[in-house]
Amino acid sequence: MADANSDKKAEKPVLSDPITLRVPQDILDDIEKIAETSDRSRSWVIVRALKYYLMAEGNDILQIRKGEEQIARGEFVDAEKFFAEVLDEKKSDAAWCGSGSPRMRRSF
Template sequence: MSYDEKSDISLRLPARTVEALDRIAQVLDRDRSWVMWKALDQYLANEGAEILRDAHGLDELDRGESVALDDALEKARMIVDASAVRHPRVG
């Protein structure tokens, strides 16, 4: 499905949520569907994307595609130590 294609869905919401959507739509001179689309789009870009990243990470762990904690900590120590040599603190 392309980005421009649309599908109808049915959604049951609390009356107060629908009223808020209608108030926002009226203020913006848009229809309720547009307001709902913007809200869902923002959710998918933020929380939804985080959920998908977490799921991807869990899938990698399930496949054994991970780094040992000790190896990761050693790499972090090396980076910090190298930075300390290049940028000594004065003070």
């Protein structure tokens, strides 16, 4: 009897509808060489390349979009108010620590 973990391993990922993609011939040649050498399909190579893109540059773009959506919903902190609060806290800390330059008081 198979356990739940082995059933999960046997499941294949849900596939999307097929898409048509035009790529420059030199890129297609490289994809085909990689697929042949690694005994994989062209689709596998392309999906893997897209996953790497989505983890790097694609993720940056998605994070920018997320930030823009947060701004549109009013979910942000005004930079001037934020830095004013930080400076006020720093002044309070300096007054509490005594006189003199904060750099001179630090010991590491």
